[in-house]
Amino acid sequence: MSQTAPALRMEGVRKVYPTGDEEVVALDHVNLTLRSDEIVALLGPSGSGKTTLCSIAGALLTPTDGEVEVGGQRITGLSGRELTAFRRESVGFVFQTVNLVPFLTARENLLVVDELGRRTGRKARERADQLLEELGLSDKANTLPGQLSGGQKQRVAIGRALMNDPELVLFDEPTSALDTKLGDQVVHLIRDEMKSRGTAAIIVTHDDRITHYADRTVHITDGRLDDTDDHREPAATGLG
Amino acid sequence: MRLALRELRRRPNRFAVATVILTLIALLLMFLGGLLDGLEAGSTGALRRQPADALVFADGAEGSLVRSRLSSEVRDAVAEVVGDDRVGGLGSVQLGARLDGREPRDLVPVVLFGYELAPDGLPEGGPAAGEVYADTSLEAEGVEQGTVLRLGPARSKVRVVGFIDDARYSGQASLWGSIDTWRAVLGDNRPSARVGEGTVQALVVRDDAGRGGAELVEALDAAGDGATESFTVDGAIDALPGLAQQRTTFGQIIGVTVVIAIVVVALFFALLTVERTGLYGVLKALGAGSGSLFAGVLLQAVVVTAVASAVGIAASLLLDAVIPAGSLPFTVTPARLVSSVAALLVAAIAGVAFSLRRVLRVDPASAIGGAQ
Numbered sequence: 001m002s003q004t005a006p007a008l009r010m011e012g013v014r015k016v017y018p019t020g021d022e023e024v025v026a027l028d029h030v031n032l033t034l035r036s037d038e039i040v041a042l043l044g045p046s047g048s049g050k051t052t053l054c055s056i057a058g059a060l061l062t063p064t065d066g067e068v069e070v071g072g073q074r075i076t077g078l079s080g081r082e083l084t085a086f087r088r089e090s091v092g093f094v095f096q097t098v099n100l101v102p103f104l105t106a107r108e109n110l111l112v113v114d115e116l117g118r119r120t121g122r123k124a125r126e127r128a129d130q131l132l133e134e135l136g137l138s139d140k141a142n143t144l145p146g147q148l149s150g151g152q153k154q155r156v157a158i159g160r161a162l163m164n165d166p167e168l169v170l171f172d173e174p175t176s177a178l179d180t181k182l183g184d185q186v187v188h189l190i191r192d193e194m195k196s197r198g199t200a201a202i203i204v205t206h207d208d209r210i211t212h213y214a215d216r217t218v219h220i221t222d223g224r225l226d227d228t229d230d231h232r233e234p235a236a237t238g239l240g
Numbered sequence: 241m242r243l244a245l246r247e248l249r250r251r252p253n254r255f256a257v258a259t260v261i262l263t264l265i266a267l268l269l270m271f272l273g274g275l276l277d278g279l280e281a282g283s284t285g286a287l288r289r290q291p292a293d294a295l296v297f298a299d300g301a302e303g304s305l306v307r308s309r310l311s312s313e314v315r316d317a318v319a320e321v322v323g324d325d326r327v328g329g330l331g332s333v334q335l336g337a338r339l340d341g342r343e344p345r346d347l348v349p350v351v352l353f354g355y356e357l358a359p360d361g362l363p364e365g366g367p368a369a370g371e372v373y374a375d376t377s378l379e380a381e382g383v384e385q386g387t388v389l390r391l392g393p394a395r396s397k398v399r400v401v402g403f404i405d406d407a408r409y410s411g412q413a414s415l416w417g418s419i420d421t422w423r424a425v426l427g428d429n430r431p432s433a434r435v436g437e438g439t440v441q442a443l444v445v446r447d448d449a450g451r452g453g454a455e456l457v458e459a460l461d462a463a464g465d466g467a468t469e470s471f472t473v474d475g476a477i478d479a480l481p482g483l484a485q486q487r488t489t490f491g492q493i494i495g496v497t498v499v500i501a502i503v504v505v506a507l508f509f510a511l512l513t514v515e516r517t518g519l520y521g522v523l524k525a526l527g528a529g530s531g532s533l534f535a536g537v538l539l540q541a542v543v544v545t546a547v548a549s550a551v552g553i554a555a556s557l558l559l560d561a562v563i564p565a566g567s568l569p570f571t572v573t574p575a576r577l578v579s580s581v582a583a584l585l586v587a588a589i590a591g592v593a594f595s596l597r598r599v600l601r602v603d604p605a606s607a608i609g610g611a612q
Contacts, residue, residue: 055605060604117527
């Protein structure tokens, strides 16, 4: 993908859920653009639409209206199968509850990403080993998730999200299950990894401290973005 | 797919219950099948041993030897069709056999056959009067070459001069003597059923003209002019009283067992799939297709079934080897094992199919946040 294309471009994105006779507007005319290596913190109370926004940006959901491009590729209008392939190749996810495959070792959890699509074999193994080393997990490569600490699991999840060399990584409350110190370390690591790769990221969070590491903080309330460029903006609506 | 296999290997305990239950079902299926085959073999051996293209019975006897009587006139008519040396008489009588050194009431039920055309496995030219070949299952009763059996109320003596394998009839061991021996023993023990010279119960017919079963049967019955009802050997086996009902009954039990296998697989894998909903959401978010996830479930079901089948086959073979001959009508045949395994595999696939919708329905978006 070209370096100049924005990692994410959302324009006029609307998402409406039908509930009975009424409609719930989860996102309302959202415009959001991320530069190719930009880290954006997305803050908002529960039910504000941040999960929906993340799901649409990550090709998990299709918007009711509007245009979405990831890494210069338009993903609105792709079929379910095409979206699956797109996620496999171009998006990374780190989920709130980590969700590693419990019966696979740390290294195998990274390699799962490769096995889901057309396998690259040795290349993927080298990449997994390199990522584990970067994440300080070389000695845990053959450990099952059950024997890893919370922070280590989160780091494996970050490694998994980077396995496919994505255009965009979506972090869903990456620190919510960690204590302050560990959370700080993990966010630090996220920033280092993203910046060294030039990969863009959206970090969904309740946690004000994360905003210090982000290039920009975006607030979302009732499905509407309140874009401010000041990353030190106190999160008045940040805790739900 | 690799993921599914790894799970089987790393977490065998999760699949243990399903494997054990399916193994028991496999055992039940193969045991029932073996019993059915054994019972059938035990009631049809004598007919299967006939070197015949057709068997002719009296009209109205419905293929039953006991009810059938054919006169020498009918025999001549049949001989017109295929040639005189291609026709042989067959007679049978069921009697209790007494053996030396046994209690007076300790009888071995046997069927004495009289034949003219040698059954497969016996030399051409019938044995001398009073001599018989014995079914090998009588060896379990201590019968050896030279043993003298006393048949029926008249204590008719016959001496065993050799053995024939797999020639049981109606669940009983058989003895094979000349047609005259049969006529004599029948007359002595069943005076009311005594038959005259030239009368037999059925005719064993070979055909050198290469006519197909139905064509030959038609030609024979035309020659018999209403006095006969002819069957192919398979037709005569199907006409044996109780055989069709036995097949139906066992078929139904086997059918229900397969249904149980479907239910077990369906329930077990439905449970497993529900348990994995979260994991499937994550894998789908990472780019796994529903198809490959379901293929993984299917693969696991097939592997579990294969393990269960393997244990079932091993146990069946062991059982077959351990059961003393003649004690239980149990026969292991490759065809039965293969069909049992096939039925189990079909059941596994059908059972897993119930989880398909659940796997398809997992929303990858559920992996993020609390799902909308």
